[in-house]
Amino acid sequence: LSYQAPARTTAAPLPVAGYFSSLRVIGQFRAAYIICEAEDRLVVIDQHAAYERIRFEQLKAGFGTGGVESQRLLLPETIELSFAEADTLQRHQAGLLAMGFELEPFGGQTWRLNAVPRIAAGLDCSSLVRDLLAELMEQGSRVHFDMVRDDLLARVACHSVVRGSHPLDRHQIEALLRDMDSTDFSAYCPHGRPVSHEISLKELEKIFARL
Secondary structure (H helix, E strand, O other): OOOOOOOOOOOOOOOOOOOOOOOEEEEEEOOOEEEEEOOOEEEEEEHHHHHHHHHHHHHHHHHHOOOOOEEEEEEEEEEEOOHHHHHHHHHOHHHHHHOOOEEEEOOOOEEEEEEEEHHHOOOOHHHHHHHHHHHHHHHOOOOOHHHHHHHHHHHHHHHHOOOOOOOOOHHHHHHHHHHHHHOOOOOEOOOOOEOEEEEEHHHHHHHOOOO
16 A cells, blocks of 8 residues: 655735734723724724724615614514604605615504614614604705715714723724724724824924933
């Protein structure tokens, strides 16, 4: 019998860490900002803006691939609408369904909310629906849903994120940084606020007259 050496396998290359994942976490400031360190600079991240951007991109991706993932409500909610709100909802019902909101007429100006985007489950979704209708009404009766889709998704993303101070442990911070790298990320939240800010070592040395 002849000996046959086992086939040599090539190890898969290790994934290269993204920019945010490569930062060294120092901690939080006022439970609202994440302070990180790179080789020659400090990086300050507005965690609310970062979460909001990630949620927005997730919603946008879901909308573009067959609809945002929704979650049925155990106890459907009824919403009393004005005539204008009900008319707007009727015209844009299909678009809102693609965003994860399943609504159906329940008699008169009342609508029943049966399902919401999973990302917004547990929130005051009746209020969120009214906000979305207000945005659509503000744009006028001739506006096409796709023209304001991103604005509406941004509202859902904003509602889904905890506002104000929110303590995070190191694992949560590192998970956020990974999500920032794995998302089609932008330097700004959907409302135009910066997500992060860098302070170079030279800037710090200049402040403390060390140059």
